[in-house]
Amino acid sequence: MKREEWVWLKGKTLQLGFNPANYSLRWFGNEERSWIVTNDLRDLLLVRLRNAAGEALNLGSSSASKIEVEARNANGTPEMTIHFLEWGGTAFSLSLNITIPDESELSYWNVSLTNGTGLVLEWIDLPNVTVPNDLVAKGGEARIVWPGVEGVLVEDASLRENGWVAYRDPGYPSKGWEGIYPAAAGTQFMAYYKADGGLYYGTHDAEHHVKSIEYMATDLGVRLQFRIFPGIGAKESYELGFPIVLGSFAGDWYGAADIYRNWLNTRDNNRLTRLVDNKTLPEWFNSSPVTVTYPVRGTHDVGNMDPNLYYPYVNALPYLERLKEEFQSPIMALLMHWEGTAPWAPPYVWPPYGGADALRAFSDSLHEKGMYLGLYCSGTGWTQESLLDPAYTMHQEFTEQQLEKVMCTAPDGSLPYSLICNGYQRWGYDMCAAHPFTSDTIVTEIRKILASDCDYIQFFDQNLGGLSYFCYSHDHGHVPVPGKWQVDAMLQIGERINTMLQEEAPHVLFGCETAAAEPFMSQFQFNDLRYSIAFFAGQPIPIYQYLYHEYINNFMGNQNNLKETMDLTGSPWNLLWRTAYAFHSGDMMTVVLGDEGKVHWDWCTEWDVPGPDQSHILRLISQLNPWRTGTGQPYLVYGRMLRSLKTTCEGEVVDIVMKAGHKLRIPPVITSRWTSDAGGEAQFLINYTPEVQTVTVELEEFAGYSWTDSHTADATRHAVTGSVIRLTIQPLSAVMLERNQ
Numbered sequence: 001m002k003r004e005e006w007v008w009l010k011g012k013t014l015q016l017g018f019n020p021a022n023y024s025l026r027w028f029g030n031e032e033r034s035w036i037v038t039n040d041l042r043d044l045l046l047v048r049l050r051n052a053a054g055e056a057l058n059l060g061s062s063s064a065s066k067i068e069v070e071a072r073n074a075n076g077t078p079e080m081t082i083h084f085l086e087w088g089g090t091a092f093s094l095s096l097n098i099t100i101p102d103e104s105e106l107s108y109w110n111v112s113l114t115n116g117t118g119l120v121l122e123w124i125d126l127p128n129v130t131v132p133n134d135l136v137a138k139g140g141e142a143r144i145v146w147p148g149v150e151g152v153l154v155e156d157a158s159l160r161e162n163g164w165v166a167y168r169d170p171g172y173p174s175k176g177w178e179g180i181y182p183a184a185a186g187t188q189f190m191a192y193y194k195a196d197g198g199l200y201y202g203t204h205d206a207e208h209h210v211k212s213i214e215y216m217a218t219d220l221g222v223r224l225q226f227r228i229f230p231g232i233g234a235k236e237s238y239e240l241g242f243p244i245v246l247g248s249f250a251g252d253w254y255g256a257a258d259i260y261r262n263w264l265n266t267r268d269n270n271r272l273t274r275l276v277d278n279k280t281l282p283e284w285f286n287s288s289p290v291t292v293t294y295p296v297r298g299t300h301d302v303g304n305m306d307p308n309l310y311y312p313y314v315n316a317l318p319y320l321e322r323l324k325e326e327f328q329s330p331i332m333a334l335l336m337h338w339e340g341t342a343p344w345a346p347p348y349v350w351p352p353y354g355g356a357d358a359l360r361a362f363s364d365s366l367h368e369k370g371m372y373l374g375l376y377c378s379g380t381g382w383t384q385e386s387l388l389d390p391a392y393t394m395h396q397e398f399t400e401q402q403l404e405k406v407m408c409t410a411p412d413g414s415l416p417y418s419l420i421c422n423g424y425q426r427w428g429y430d431m432c433a434a435h436p437f438t439s440d441t442i443v444t445e446i447r448k449i450l451a452s453d454c455d456y457i458q459f460f461d462q463n464l465g466g467l468s469y470f471c472y473s474h475d476h477g478h479v480p481v482p483g484k485w486q487v488d489a490m491l492q493i494g495e496r497i498n499t500m501l502q503e504e505a506p507h508v509l510f511g512c513e514t515a516a517a518e519p520f521m522s523q524f525q526f527n528d529l530r531y532s533i534a535f536f537a538g539q540p541i542p543i544y545q546y547l548y549h550e551y552i553n554n555f556m557g558n559q560n561n562l563k564e565t566m567d568l569t570g571s572p573w574n575l576l577w578r579t580a581y582a583f584h585s586g587d588m589m590t591v592v593l594g595d596e597g598k599v600h601w602d603w604c605t606e607w608d609v610p611g612p613d614q615s616h617i618l619r620l621i622s623q624l625n626p627w628r629t630g631t632g633q634p635y636l637v638y639g640r641m642l643r644s645l646k647t648t649c650e651g652e653v654v655d656i657v658m659k660a661g662h663k664l665r666i667p668p669v670i671t672s673r674w675t676s677d678a679g680g681e682a683q684f685l686i687n688y689t690p691e692v693q694t695v696t697v698e699l700e701e702f703a704g705y706s707w708t709d710s711h712t713a714d715a716t717r718h719a720v721t722g723s724v725i726r727l728t729i730q731p732l733s734a735v736m737l738e739r740n741q
Contacts, residue, residue: 003027007069009080011100014107014248018044022062023069023082025127028199029248035192035199037130037221045084045094045126049119050481054411054472057119063088076102091116096126106200106247106259111240120234122481123212125227126244129201131192133157133221137662142198144215144222144538145191145253148179150515151543152534153253157217159660160537163564170212170227170482172410172470173419173430176462177533179214182487182517183467184530186544188213190224191249191256200249200256201226204263205242206270208519209484231483254643257546264547272521272551276638276677282507284372284455285526288628288637289330290621291374291555292323294593295337297353298388299607301560302424305343305388309595312354313338313362319597320371326618329625332456333366334374334590336558336603342386344425346378346462347441350448363453374456375449379463379512380438381420382407383428406437408471418469420462433468433489434478443496450505458528459497460512466490466520467512487519494523511554515544521552529557529587532578532602535565539664542585542672546641549586550677553637556582556590558603567657568601568609573689574656575601575612576620576732577666580688583624583734584672586636591617616690620732624686630711632736635674635682642673645683645737646698654689668693669729681739687729696726697737704740709733 006017006026017027017034024041027034043060050056064084071080078100085093094113101108115121134140137156144154160166165177179185189202190213201224203211212227232238249255264270275281296311298304310316316333324331337343338359340351352359363373382403386392398404407429409415418430431438442459449457460466468486471478478485501508509526514533516524531540559578566574582589594600594607599617601609628636649667656664668691673683687693699705705720707727720737729735 108243233479342389342392346381465517634676639674
């Protein structure tokens with residue numbers, strides 16, 4: 001079929017072409033080029049319905065018995081409504097309205113439907129978009145921007161398919177590490193781009209409905225998936241209430257992120273509070289402590305759980321005091337395997353291993369020495385039996401209290417074991433966030449933890465980004481499919497926790513594993529980042545921080561699972577780069593301790609593996625962290641990230657060797673640019689290598705700049721003349737290039 005035979009919706013430059021037979025999307029771009037493949041004849045829309053037994057009925061828009069189209073142009077806005085009637089011979093119909101506002105490069109897709117089938121609607125998948133697989137790994141130049149784990153730049157669509165993070169259809173039991181929003185995907189857009197721009201694909205949904213935001217290689221290219229879980233049950237009529245936004249943009253991932261950030265910061269119901277205006281944060285937060293995490297039993301995630309050299313708890317004090325002195329910064333000791341039940345055996349953790357008095361004495365000692373205490377927990381899982389401490393079992397309590405009624409169930413009503421940490425840490429289930437038992441148990445357990453006088457509780461480990469795992473139960477008070485009820489349930493749990501903390505322990509924050517997704521940021525205010533997981537799919541990029549840094553600061557996290565993706569000892573500067581990456585993203589830094597108080601590569605790497613050069617990592621942090629409390633604070637703590645000025649490094653790139661067979665080629669100086677609440681502007685250039693590096697920065701025209709290599713207020717400022725500056729940066733240090741106000 002020729003292009004002129006397609007059905008077209010045309011804006012001033014943006015053009016959409018549809019196959020008239022089934023209205024599959026054949027063209028999306030301008031007159032000369034399409035960002036999507038032009039030979040994809042598959043359904044534009046897909047839905048899944050379920051009956052009372054949980055059996056699925058999948059339908060595609062091509063099965064509609066009739067397709068009716070209305071086209072109009074009102075006040076310069078091209079508009080098309082496509083009515084897909086009676087899908088698969090059923091009483092299910094859906095109308096799709098598409099508009100292109102005047103001169104816009106964005107199209108807005110809205111959905112309304114009628115469902116007379118009596119079946120429950122589980123999800124809507126739309127629109128079907130496939131981009132060419134001309135990614136870097138295939139010899140092309142294209143990349144995919146994925147919002148999982150704080151932001152990933154994908155150059156090989158098949159890279160993650162070789163491991164446990166491979167794509168699978170979302171359902172229950174839930175995998176966790178997948179593109180669910182709001183969860184491990186912290187924001188709700190993705191993109192495909194090349195040197196001359198790309199395709200933006202997102203939802204501008206202020207109510208934060210549950211979605212799967214994914215990509216997968218197909219025979220035609222790379223499919224970009226937006227699957228929406230409305231959570232409306234068998235409701236007979238429904239309007240989506242927010243647009244799917246598909247458009248063109250110029251530039252790289254910053255250009256795509258700008259589309260979302262512009263919407264976020266201009267919509268009326270942005271409920272986020274900027275850090276500079278947040279009066280509820282404890283004093284310790286503003287001191288930017290370096291998180292020092294370690295176990296008190298065992299040496300890594302699994303295996304022998306005998307007490308180690310950091311137990312009794314006070315045994316760690318000399319090591320922590322030394323690090324505090326080395327870093328010239330406060331320390332937060334973040335403990336693992338401290339639970340008196342069993343390590344990683346949710347939801348119960350109290351009393352602590354060795355008794356409440358021992359942990360409280362340690363907490364008091366930390367506070368006396370100007371340090372802080374944090375504690376890991378394991379979220380909304382339920383442990384039937386521990387595989388790390390076989391003495392811990394809850395089978396009897398589970399049966400006596402009929403707790404099977406609390407747990408997440410599969411579509412067929414069965415109760416399978418959770419996929420999260422089962423088989424190597426524990427056997428158990430996931431508690432449904434909507435069940436009152438779950439909320440009551442969490443609040444009760446956190447209240448017990450407060451007896452330790454801790455400062456931070458990473459309670460929701462495994463609840464990635466604030467995730468509530470899918471549940472298909474008919475008995476929990478929610479519709480028997482995933483949906484917005486999950487978001488509301490987690491928000492209600494968070495509100496209960498925060499109300500209790502404000503009344504009983506206002507100095508305590510709580511958080512989750514991975515950055516808190518957008519709707520949860522106001523409650524989960526300090527979180528354990530997981531950009532280390534990005535290496536399974538590509539390379540981390542700070543999308544999350546670019547969008548949200550002015551509202552939330554998190555910490556670098558324990559970097560778990562790096563040993564699976566990265567040749568740690570074969571890339572000796574990898575920890576220096578990863579630490580500098582956290583700093584340049586505006587996050588607080590973290591170290592994981594191995595034996596004898598030494599900084600190790602990550603959590604999960606055994607202690608007998610040779611560790612990084614201690615002098616290098618200690619010096620790097622000592623040179624970087626004071627910027628967060630010194631002259632860099634308005635930017636690195638409270639600022640908004642900007643696109644960096646063009647920077648060229650004269651030194652050789654640093655190769656990070658990956659176990660999948662490729663290398664990440666990282667410049668020896670990484671950089672980020674910020675604006676402050678007062679209107680200041682600064683770019684930080686971080687030399688994370690133990691060698692002197694020289695860079696050239698191209699400045700904006702007529703913008704006066706000065707630079708300094710000291711974080712103190714009285715530091716010498718060196719004026720910059722001209723539009724290009726060449727800087728020499730000392731090893732393991734940073735320079736601030738600030739625009740004159």
